[in-house]
Amino acid sequence: MTQNPPEPGTKGVRPRPLGVRRAAFRDLNRLLQRVGKPAWATPVLIALGLASSFAETIGITLIVLFLYAATGHSADNGGLMGMVVGRAAHIFGSTGNLAWLILAMIVARGALTMLYNRISTNIAAEISERTRNLVHEQYLKVGYSFIQNHTQANLIEVLASESWEISAAYTSFTRLVINACSIAVFTLFLTLLSWKIMLVAFAGSALISMATRLFTGRARALGTKVKATHEYLGAQMLMTIQGMRTIRAYGQEEGRQVAFSETSLEAREVTNALARLSAWIGPLTEVGYLGILCVIIAGSNWWHTSFTLTLGAVALLYRLQPHTRELEDNLMRFAQNEPQLHSVRMMLETDDKEYPPDGTIAFSRINSGISFRNVEFRYDKANSNVLSDLSFDIPAGVTTALIGASGAGKTTIVNLLLRLYEPVGGEISVDGVRLSDIRRADWVRQLGLAGQDTELVGGTVMENIRMADPCCEESTAIAAAKIAGVAPFVESLPKGYETWIGPEGLHFSGGQRQRIGLARAILRDSNLLILDEAMSALDRGLEDRVKHEIDSRLASRTTLIITHRLETVQDVQHVVWIEDGRVRAEGPPAWVLPQAIMELAPSDARAPTQI
Ligand SMILES: Nc1ncnc2c1ncn2[C@@H]1O[C@H](COP(=O)(O)OP(=O)(O)O)[C@@H](O)[C@H]1O
Numbered sequence: 329m330t331q332n333p334p335e336p337g338t339k340g341v342r343p344r345p346l347g348v349r350r351a352a353f354r355d356l357n358r359l360l361q362r363v364g365k366p367a368w369a370t371p372v373l374i375a376l377g378l379a380s381s382f383a384e385t386i387g388i389t390l391i392v393l394f395l396y397a398a399t400g401h402s403a404d405n406g407g408l409m410g411m412v413v414g415r416a417a418h419i420f421g422s423t424g425n426l427a428w429l430i431l432a433m434i435v436a437r438g439a440l441t442m443l444y445n446r447i448s449t450n451i452a453a454e455i456s457e458r459t460r461n462l463v464h465e466q467y468l469k470v471g472y473s474f475i476q477n478h479t480q481a482n483l484i485e486v487l488a489s490e491s492w493e494i495s496a497a498y499t500s501f502t503r504l505v506i507n508a509c510s511i512a513v514f515t516l517f518l519t520l521l522s523w524k525i526m527l528v529a530f531a532g533s534a535l536i537s538m539a540t541r542l543f544t545g546r547a548r549a550l551g552t553k554v555k556a557t558h559e560y561l562g563a564q565m566l567m568t569i570q571g572m573r574t575i576r577a578y579g580q581e582e583g584r585q586v587a588f589s590e591t592s593l594e595a596r597e598v599t600n601a602l603a604r605l606s607a608w609i610g611p612l613t614e615v616g617y618l619g620i621l622c623v624i625i626a627g628s629n630w631w632h633t634s635f636t637l638t639l640g641a642v643a644l645l646y647r648l649q650p651h652t653r654e655l656e657d658n659l660m661r662f663a664q665n666e667p668q669l670h671s672v673r674m675m676l677e678t679d680d681k682e683y684p685p686d687g688t689i690a691f692s693r694i695n696s697g698i699s700f701r702n703v704e705f706r707y708d709k710a711n712s713n714v715l716s717d718l719s720f721d722i723p724a725g726v727t728t729a730l731i732g733a734s735g736a737g738k739t740t741i742v743n744l745l746l747r748l749y750e751p752v753g754g755e756i757s758v759d760g761v762r763l764s765d766i767r768r769a770d771w772v773r774q775l776g777l778a779g780q781d782t783e784l785v786g787g788t789v790m791e792n793i794r795m796a797d798p799c800c801e802e803s804t805a806i807a808a809a810k811i812a813g814v815a816p817f818v819e820s821l822p823k824g825y826e827t828w829i830g831p832e833g834l835h836f837s838g839g840q841r842q843r844i845g846l847a848r849a850i851l852r853d854s855n856l857l858i859l860d861e862a863m864s865a866l867d868r869g870l871e872d873r874v875k876h877e878i879d880s881r882l883a884s885r886t887t888l889i890i891t892h893r894l895e896t897v898q899d900v901q902h903v904v905w906i907e908d909g910r911v912r913a914e915g916p917p918a919w920v921l922p923q924a925i926m927e928l929a930p931s932d933a934r935a936p937t938q939i
Pocket residue numbers: 476707708714732733734735736737738739740741939
C-alpha cells in the first residue's frame with residue numbers, strides 16, 4: 329500500500345540505445361497526462377523549433393548560393409545540389425536579392441527562436457506550477473498512513489524541488505525532438521550538397537555520439553545519487569531546526585555540525601561530479617566535429633569536390649555541431665532527471681494508494697450517540713492489532729471519559745473518529761449510520777479537537793486559533809481565547825494575537841500551547857468535542873475553570889475527554905476504560921473509576937502529566 333517509490337529502472341527496464349530508458353519517457357508521458365498540460369503545446373513547440381531550424385538551414389544554403397553567385401559560378405559538379413544551386417542563382421538574378429533573402433531567413437530564425445523560447449518558458453512554468461499543486465493536493469487527500477510512512481524530508485524534497493524538475497525534463501524532451509529533427513534537416517541538405525561528405529560526417533557523428541553515450545549512464549546514476557543526497561541533506565536540516573533545543577541542551581552542536589558538514593560535502597561532490605560530466609560533452613563534440621571538418625577538407629581534393637561546395641558543407645556542418653551537442657546535452661539532462669521523474673510520478677499515482685472513503689449521507693448533529701462494534705485496527709498490515717474487538721458507546725449530549733494506560737489505544741480511537749484511518753474490522757456508527765457512509769466534510773465540520781501536543785501551525789496566534797473557523801470575526805476568536813485562558817499571556821506580548829508562532833509553538837510553554845489548542849476547539853463550537861489529554865499541562869485551577877466554561881456554554885454537546893487524571897473525571901456521565909486496545913470496563917464513573925484508580929493511579933501519582 330505505502331512504499332517509498334523504488335528507484336527507477338532497478339528491475340525489468342533495460343537501458344536504451346540512446347542512453348535514456350524508455351521507462352523515463354513513459355514516466356514523463358504519464359506525468360504530463362496527469363498534470364494536463366495544454367494539448368497544443370508539444371506540437372506547436374516542435375513545429376516552431378523545426379521552422380527555426382529550416383530557416384537556419386535555408387539561410388546557410390543561401391550563403392552557399394551567395395558564394396556561387398559572387399564567384400560567378402552557375403553550375404557545379406557537386407551532385408544534385410550543384411544543379412539546384414545553378415538554377416537558383418539564375419532565378420534570383422542578382423547577388424543583392426540573395427543577400428536580402430539571407431537576411432530575411434536570419435530574421436525569421438531569430439523571431440521563431442524568440443517565440444519558441446517564450447512559449448516554452450510559459451509551458452514549463454505552467455507544468456511546474458500544476459505539478460506542485462497536484463503533489464500538494466495529493467498530500468492533503470491521500471490516506472493519512474501514506475503520509476505517516478514517508479519521511480518529512482522525502483515529502484518536502486518531492487514537493488519543493490523535484491516538482492520543478494518535471495518542467496526541466498519536459499523542456500529537455502521537446503528540445504530533444506527539435507534537435508533530432510534539425511539534425512535530420514541538416515543531414516538532408518548536406519546529402520544534397522555532397523553525399524560523400526555526408527557519409528564522412530555521419531560516421532564521425534556516430535563515433536562522437538558513442539563516446540558521449542558512455543557518460544549518460546553515469547549521469548543517471550549520479551542523478552539518483554543527487555536525489556538521495558538532497559533528501560538526506562533535507563533530513564539533516566529538519567533535524568537541526570526541529571531539534572534545536574534538545575541539541576543545545578545535550579551539547580550536541582559540534583556533532584550535529586560534523587554530521588551536517590559531511591552530508592553537505594557529499595552534496596557538493598555529487599553536484600560537482602554532475603557538472604564535470606556535463607563539461608565533457610561540449611569539448612568532446614567540438615573537438616570531434618573539428619576532426620570531421622579536417623577529414624572533409626583533407627578529403628575534398630581526393631573526392632574532387634570544388635572549394636565552394638566544400639566550404640558550403642563545412643558551413644552546414646559547423647552549424648550542425650551545436651545541434652548535436654545540444655542533443656547529447658539534453659539526453660544527459662533527461663537521464664539525470666529520470667529519478668525525479670519517477671519519484672514524482674509515483675507520488676502522483678492514484679491507483680496504488682488508498683484514499684479515505686467519502687460517504688454520501690448528509691449529517692448535521694449527533695442525536696443518540698456513537699458506537700464502536702468489534703472494531704479492529706492496526707497502523708500497518710505488517711504490525712499487530714492496536715485495537716481488537718473493541719465495542720463501546722459514546723452517548724450523545726453527555727461527557728464520556730476515555731481512560732487507560734499510556735499506549736492503550738486512546739489516541740488511536742480519536743484518529744478513527746477523525747477519519748484519519750479506517751478500521752480494518754468491525755464498525756463505527758453514528759446514530760446507527762456507518763461513519764464511513766457519512767459525508768466526510770459534514771462529519772468533520774461537527775468535530776472540535778484539542779490534544780496533548782497541540783499541533784500549532786506556522787502563523788500568528790490569531791491564525792492558529794482561526795484554523796477552527798477562518799471566517800469568524802476577530803472578536804469571536806478573542807472570546808474563545810479568553811475562555812481557554814489564552815488572553816493573559818498573549819495580550820501582554822508586544823504584537824498580541826499577531827505574534828508569530830512556529831509549528832513547535834516557540835516561545836510558549838506546553839500549557840500555553842495547550843490553551844491555544846483549547847481556544848481553537850472552543851471556537852469551533854462543534855457538536856462533538858474531543859479533548860485528548862488537552863489539559864494535561866494546565867494547572868488544576870485553570871483546568872476546572874476551562875471545563876466549567878465549556879460545560880456552561882455547550883451544555884448539550886457530546887464530549888469525549890481523554891485523561892490521565894482520573895480524579896478530574898469523577899463528574900462525567902460515562903467512563904470507558906481501555907486496556908491493550910480492548911474495553912476493560914464501561915459504565916458510570918462510580919462503577920468504573922474505583923477499580924481503575926486502584927490499577928492506574930499509582931503511576932499517575934508519580935507522573936501526573938505523562939502519557
Ligand atoms: N502512527 C502510528 N504508527 C504505528 N503505531 C502507532 C502509531 N500511533 C500509535 N501507534 C501505536 O499504537 C499503540 C496505541 O497508541 P495510542 O493510541 O497513541 O495510545 P494512547 O493514546 O492510549 O497512549 C501504541 O503501541 C503506539 O505505539
